[in-house]
Amino acid sequence: MNKTKKIKNYLAIILMSAVLESDVSAQESNEAVENQVRALLAQMTLEEKVGQMTQIDFSVISVADGQDAENPIDPAKLEEALMQYHVGSILNAPSTPNNKAQPIGKWRRLTQQIRDAAARTRLKIPVIYGIDAIHGATYTQNAVLFPQAISMAATFNPELSFREGEITAREVKASGLDWNFAPVMDIGRQPLWPRLWETYGEDVHLASAMGSAYIRGHQGDDIAAADKAPTCLKHYVGYSYPLNGKDRTPAWIGERALREWFLPPFEAGVLAGAPTVMVNSAEVDGVPGHANRHYLNDILRGEMGFDGFTVSDWEDIIRLYSRDKLADSPREAIKIAVMAGVDMSMVPFDYSFYYLLLDLAQSGEVPLARIDEAVARILRVKYRSGLFERREPALPEAGYFATAEAAAVNRQAAREAIVLAKNDHRLLPLSKRASVLVTGPAANLLSVMNGGWTITWQGNKEEFYPQDKPTLLDAIRQKTEGNVTYVGGKQFSDEINIEQAVSEARRHDIVVLALGEKTYTETEGNIDSLQLDPVQLQLARAIFHTGKPVVLVTFGGRPRIITEIANQAQAVVLGFLPGMEGGAAMADILFGDVNPSGKLPISYPRDSNDITPYDHKPIEAYESNQYRPLYPFGHGLSYTTFETNGLRLAQPAIKTGENLQLSVNVKNTGNLAGKETVMVYLHDVAASVTRPVKQLKAFKKVELQPGEQRTLEFELTPRDLSFIGLEMKRVLEPGEFIVTVGSETASFHVLN
Known part of the structure; x- marks a missing residue:
């Protein structure tokens, strides 16, 4: 044996030993936790x-x-x-419904007071404090607030999602908090839904990749570590696809569609290690989420192997009685939810759940075994999260909160999240000597770039936003030497003087027209149409009438219909919700200091009733039916150009159960450095169940210098080739498959 082989074998032995040692260590740790849970449970009273x-x-x-x-x-x-009342969990910021972000020092004192009080109880069981830190530590003043999930998805950069998870966990823990109600793993396929922006978009693979990366960053290898914290998958399952687009209204999802599109991201989250799940606030096929034993037990635990605990959403158990009329009393509602598999009740304002469940347990209507099961799950997460060992805030503020490193990651995320959708005649980037009119209701507000769950629940209190972060208008003024004029109001709803805007447009070289939505979330964001407000259309039409070049910039959580305006604008830049650094990032792109690289994580509709996802069925693009969005899923321009070529499959046929290797070249054919996302799509040519025309199965984002070419390698697994068959089971059928990357295609066969 030569020296090189000896070294390789030696390294292999070391690696195998390390893996085995890690497995043994994890097993011992799990056994220790289980022993602690059993011992504590045996000491507890029913109360x-x-x-x-x-x-x-x-x-x-x-x-x-x-x-x-x-x-x-x-x-x-x-x-x-x-x-x-022996309360196990507290949530939210002081004080509902006007809760708002608190100084970090105040949070640390509050949570320490709660820890001290829990340490004085008989069994000293810690409280787990939950918070909605959905794009950073949203309820801690001066926290690093990232792009919202829909914009993080537009980066097509899981590494950025991982870093967001790391930073969010660090800042949550430095605030003295324990548990984050994030990420949202619902699939965003209903553009009207007011929580679309909390999702990672319409695609299963993209959402799974971005959400899993966030969880891994947030939790690391050990969620008990001082700078890590448990996550919570929301909102299991089907919540995001209401038939009428309104929040907390019914979804009608067949089991095949459920398993094909809606369950996989949650399964990915479970595999990534998320130890808690929040339940769907609405209903699917007539069964409210909090009463759906099939979803909560048979699928979540039986099929996915989830061993953490489930928590209700806001007041949703009692709503089985008060809203859904599924139960004939509050007591019956609690019985239904607990027996369906809900472990913890977000009551949230009183102790009614405690009294009624205690009575149900004492009468035997809810068996003690079910109570023990739920409590064991909760205690298990508390032990694994290190709460029993923690007697003070886990991290100091200095070095862990609002660091320069975290701010730099956030700026990169905001820059990569912005999508250049149109750039006729290379209007962009703008000259820094150009005179610019900035107008529109979204031009001079931080709130429109952040959305809900930002400092306050609805994110609409502009006066609470940090004064050192630039709006789009501020950032443009900081960026350019040219004359910048603003015509607009101080609030989103303020009337804009259109006559003045037109007059100023004629005096400037370029108009930056910033349109979009005011902030919202949940039912507060319900709308009847995706059409823009008429007053915004009126402003746009008047500006176009001047004949001046227009850059349309949009901010908001949904793809509001901009077709008429986009067709007339020379450039269109889609901002969605890029976070606190959004203004600076947008200006960086408008003036060419950053080359845009964002890609659409949704299909941007052309009209209100033209909602078709990219992974549609053949019948949806047959005869008069068309997939014709204004901008398709994955669309996004750059100031340079890229070319993919040389798509190669390792073999023309594989056997069932084998992986397929493929490679493709990507080259920067332009004059500027830039980042490109290479996407691998798959189509099953013929199957026993109709298959989408294509589905994203892999992607990689690379940065290339002018003239640089790289070869990217991908691997497709049997899971990637499978689908939910006639018997509602995942199957892989032999036959022909087509791989598409850019403009190239290649086919292969799966053999028995």
Whole structure:
């Protein structure tokens, strides 16, 4: 044996030993946790167990009107919550419904007071404090707030999603908080839905990749580490596809569609290690999420192997009675939800759940075994998260909160999230000596770039936003030496003087027209049409009438219909919700300091009733039917050009169960350095169930210098080639498949 082989064998042995040692260590750790859970559970009274299943809003332990108090906690109420009701979890910022971000020092004092009180209880079981940190530590002042999920998806960069998870966990923990209600793994295939922007878009593979990367960054290899925290998959399952587009309204999803599109991202999240799941607030096929035993037990636990705990969404258990009329009383509603598989109730304003579940358990209507099962799941997550060992905030503020490194990652994310959709005659980038009129309701607000769950629930309190972050208008003024004039209001709804805007447009070289949506989330964001407000259309038409070149910039969480305007604008830049660095990032792109690389994670509709996803069925593009979005999924221009060529499959045929290797060249054929996302699509030519015309199965984002070429390698697995068959099981059928990368295609066969 030569020296090289000896070294390789030696390294292989070391690697195998390390893997085995890691597996043994993980097994021992799991066994230790299980022993701790069993021992603690054996000591608990029924009352203490039911308390662990109870989650209350911060307002329950708050002094009256305590939002701005130096210490909003009422010590007597906190003592009551933990000593008398044995509450297992608290959520939210002081104080609902006007909750807003708090200074980090205040958060640390509040959560420490809760930890100290829990340490005085009989069994010293820690409270797990939950917060919606969906694009950074949203309820901590001056936290690093990233692009929202729809914009993170537009980066097509899982590494950025991983870094976002890392930074968010660090800042949540530095705030003294324990548990993050993120990421949203719902698929965004209904553009009207007001939570579309909380998703990673319409594609299963993209959402799975971005969400899994976020979870891995947020949790690391050990969620008990000081700078890591548990995540929560939302909102299991089908919540994102309401028939009428309104939040918390029914979805009608067949089981095959459920398994093909809606379940896989959650399965990916479970495999990535997320230990908690929040339940769908609405209903699917007539069964509310909180009553759906098939989804919560047979699929989530039986098929996916999820072993963490489930938590209800806001007040949703009692709504089985008050709203859904599924139960004939609040007591019956709790029985239905708990027996269906809900482990923790976000009550959130009182102790009704505690009293009623205690009565149900004492009467035997909810078996003690079910109570023990739910509590064991909750305790298991608390042990794994290191809460039992933590007696103070896990991280100091210095070095872990709002660091320069985190801000740099956020700026990169915002830059890569912005999509250049149109650039006729290379109008962009703009000259830094050009005179620019900036107008439109989205031009001078930070809120429109951040959306809901930003500082406040709806994200609409502009006065609370940091003054050191530039709006689009501010950033343009900072970027250019030319004359910049603004015509607009101070609030989104302020009337804009169209006559003045037209007059100023004639005096300037370029018009930057910033349109879009005000901020919203959940039912507050329900709309009846994707059409833009008429007043925005009126402004746009008047500006176009001047004949001046127009750059249309849009911000907002949904693809509002801009077809008429986009057709007349020389350039279109889609911002969606790029976060606190969005203004600076947009200006970087407009003036050419950054080369745009964002790609659409959704199909941008041409009209309100022209909603067809890219992975549509053949019948949807047959005869008079068409897939004709304004901009297709994956669309996004650059200031340079790229070419893919040389698509090669390793073999023309594979056997069932084998992987397929393929490679493709990508070259920067332009004059500027840039980033390109290479996407691999697959089509099953003929199958026993109709297959989409194409589905994204892999992608890689690369940065290339002018003239540089790289060869990218991909691997397709049997899972990638499979689908949900006639028997509602995942199958891989022999036959022909077509791979598409850019303009090239190649076919191969799967053999028995």
